[in-house]
Amino acid sequence: MTWEIILMFIVLLVTILLFVFEVFPVDKIAFLIIISLILLGLVTPEEGISGFSNGATIAVLALMILAIAMEENGVINWLTSGMGKVKSLPLAIMAPVFMFVSAGISAFISTTAVVIVFIKIVNQLSEKFNVPQSKLLLPISFAGILGGSCTLMGTSTNLIVNSVSKNLGAERLGFFEFTGLGLIFLGISMVYLTIAVRWLPREKQTNLNENYNIEEYVTHVKIKPESALVGQKISESFLYDNPDVSLLKLIRNHWAHNAPGKYITLKTNDELVIVCDLENLSRINQSEGLEIYSDSKVERSFNQGEALSEAENEEENDLEERVFVELLMLPGASFLGKTLGDLRRFMLQDAIPIAIKKRKTLTNLKERMVRNSKDKLVLKTGDRLLVEISKEKMYALKSMENIVLLQEFDVAGNQSKSKRYFSLAVLILVVGMAASGLLSIMVSALTGVGLLLVTKNLDLAKVYKKVNWQIFFLLAGMIPLGIAMHNTGADMWISKQLLSFLSDQPNYVIIGVLFLTTMLLSGVISNNATAIIMTPIAIAVAQGLNLDFKPFILSVLFAANFSFFTPVGYQTNTLIYSIGNYKFKHFLFIGGLLSLILWITATFLLTRML
Numbered sequence: 001m002t003w004e005i006i007l008m009f010i011v012l013l014v015t016i017l018l019f020v021f022e023v024f025p026v027d028k029i030a031f032l033i034i035i036s037l038i039l040l041g042l043v044t045p046e047e048g049i050s051g052f053s054n055g056a057t058i059a060v061l062a063l064m065i066l067a068i069a070m071e072e073n074g075v076i077n078w079l080t081s082g083m084g085k086v087k088s089l090p091l092a093i094m095a096p097v098f099m100f101v102s103a104g105i106s107a108f109i110s111t112t113a114v115v116i117v118f119i120k121i122v123n124q125l126s127e128k129f130n131v132p133q134s135k136l137l138l139p140i141s142f143a144g145i146l147g148g149s150c151t152l153m154g155t156s157t158n159l160i161v162n163s164v165s166k167n168l169g170a171e172r173l174g175f176f177e178f179t180g181l182g183l184i185f186l187g188i189s190m191v192y193l194t195i196a197v198r199w200l201p202r203e204k205q206t207n208l209n210e211n212y213n214i215e216e217y218v219t220h221v222k223i224k225p226e227s228a229l230v231g232q233k234i235s236e237s238f239l240y241d242n243p244d245v246s247l248l249k250l251i252r253n254h255w256a257h258n259a260p261g262k263y264i265t266l267k268t269n270d271e272l273v274i275v276c277d278l279e280n281l282s283r284i285n286q287s288e289g290l291e292i293y294s295d296s297k298v299e300r301s302f303n304q305g306e307a308l309s310e311a312e313n314e315e316e317n318d319l320e321e322r323v324f325v326e327l328l329m330l331p332g333a334s335f336l337g338k339t340l341g342d343l344r345r346f347m348l349q350d351a352i353p354i355a356i357k358k359r360k361t362l363t364n365l366k367e368r369m370v371r372n373s374k375d376k377l378v379l380k381t382g383d384r385l386l387v388e389i390s391k392e393k394m395y396a397l398k399s400m401e402n403i404v405l406l407q408e409f410d411v412a413g414n415q416s417k418s419k420r421y422f423s424l425a426v427l428i429l430v431v432g433m434a435a436s437g438l439l440s441i442m443v444s445a446l447t448g449v450g451l452l453l454v455t456k457n458l459d460l461a462k463v464y465k466k467v468n469w470q471i472f473f474l475l476a477g478m479i480p481l482g483i484a485m486h487n488t489g490a491d492m493w494i495s496k497q498l499l500s501f502l503s504d505q506p507n508y509v510i511i512g513v514l515f516l517t518t519m520l521l522s523g524v525i526s527n528n529a530t531a532i533i534m535t536p537i538a539i540a541v542a543q544g545l546n547l548d549f550k551p552f553i554l555s556v557l558f559a560a561n562f563s564f565f566t567p568v569g570y571q572t573n574t575l576i577y578s579i580g581n582y583k584f585k586h587f588l589f590i591g592g593l594l595s596l597i598l599w600i601t602a603t604f605l606l607t608r609m610l
Contacts, residue, residue: 138590175435485533
């Protein structure tokens with residue numbers, strides 16, 4: 001083993017640890033990989049940045065833009081518009097229907113984009129019709145992953161495997177070449193998941209008030225005549241420029257002023273609704289001249305903007321209605337890395353951050369509620385943020401990068417039918433050109449984007465905000481890692497060790513070991529990173545054993561996507577983890593058994609190809 005291979009393994013080990021423990025966001029890890037590989041001399045500077053111009057990276061970017069167009073122009077909503085009609089069906093029928101639609105759309109549109117739409121659909125069905133979202137979200141996510149595995153453009157992993165293997169001399173995969181295998185895996189999984197739904201949790205249906213215990217830290221106070229606040233402007237009081245205290249409403253003479261301005265002068269008998277932590281609540285309680293209400297007024301006042309008193313109900317009030325909205329953080333969201341205090345200092349769109357719900361991770365095994373701005377925990381992918389905002393301005397939240405509104409108030413815009421049909425026609429054209437071999441996926445996807453741009457069916461300003469740049473930079477950073485493994489001979493060294501173990505083994509053992517190794521690695525790091533690492537090794541093993549490359553390439557392609565035993569193995573699993581109130585055991589046992597079934601099935605089917 002040379003010192004270059006040792007350095008390569010050190011970089012690889014550090015990369016895996018950074019992914020597993022989420023020390024940095026994945027795009028930052030990608031940049032660190034590029035820098036370290038160049039400085040250590042494992043790749044040339046040109047090779048280090050080659051990922052940004054790689055055909056697979058550009059193809060993934062173009063497909064993400066197409067997915068944005070499909071969402072913006074209402075194509076995905078239109079394709080899923082009938083899902084609300086299944087609300088009265090038994091769960092044994094409802095679950096496979098949701099899975100079938102999710103898988104079908106995900107074969108041609110980004111799985112993440114499709115699952116996000118389904119998250120909102122299921123959330124609304126749960127709110128309105130008591131449909132158990134925890135019984136549906138996991139099967140929908142798994143089905144989306146399986147559907148994306150059926151075509152070459154279904155997932156970025158498939159494109160990466162195809163690109164890396166083609167660069168190493170293997171034959172290019174056809175668009176529908178492995179669709180038959182994918183449909184077999186999907187069919188088996190749908191049957192299994194329909195049965196396994198009974199072991200998923202049935203959560204107690206709660207509204208936002210109950211879910212976040214809003215009444216526990218939203219306080220209603222009244223200013224007495226002797227209070228020092230009388231005659232002060234809001235900007236001069238403790239209510240202003242304090243990240244731990246947010247003034248939501250000022251009620252004066254039965255009129256509610258939502259998010260009152262800093263120049264308003266406080267008067268006797270003004271009623272204030274504020275958000276604060278226990279420490280500040282205690283200080284307010286001790287302040288002279290303030291009376292704290294402890295009845296149910298506060299809870300009533302925030303039930304979808306309901307007024308604070310019966311008298312106010314009787315008055316005609318033209319002020320904006322304030323509502324609570326729950327936001328889900330996607331990779332690349334502009335709020336990622338910020339604490340609650342940071343958000344309260346510069347949150348835009350007239351929104352007041354109330355609380356953060358942390359998703360579970362390896363370092364945070366319990367879901368946490370963050371309400372105090374002094375808490376230094378930051379927002380990460382999959383976390384939820386509760387904000388209070390006027391109902392009229394809520395749609396503006398959709399302009400924020402990579403954030404999903406989970407509330408029933410999130411009404412889709414009225415997209416024109418002409419845009420919807422034209423966008424769908426462009427998608428069909430892209431699929432047709434790529435499937436026929438007339439153009440490569442990259443060129444056909446770029447052509448589709450060009451058609452949408454020149455016909456004004458795509459707004460680049462929205463693209464810049466909505467593209468998941470984390471995936472783009474992750475691919476651009478991981479591709480040089482594969483080049484470095486080839487340059488240093490690390491891939492050949494690993495393959496030689498595998499060959500010494502597998503040379504006298506039957507073919508099903510060889511395929512089975514490769515599939516299982518890839519699947520386990522994909523469970524702890526990105527599926528794209530796994531594909532980049534394992535594809536050269538798979539080809540080297542096939543070459544050393546003088547066997548056909550294709551079954552080995554397909555083993556990596558499917559196995560990298562089939563890490564159902566962990567919530568961090570695939571982006572959509574991360575998103576549904578906290579929303580569905582799942583525990584790690586649900587992925588470990590239900591998803592783990594599915595992975596085991598697919599491993600055995602894939603080993604049998606792929607071995608027959610040798």
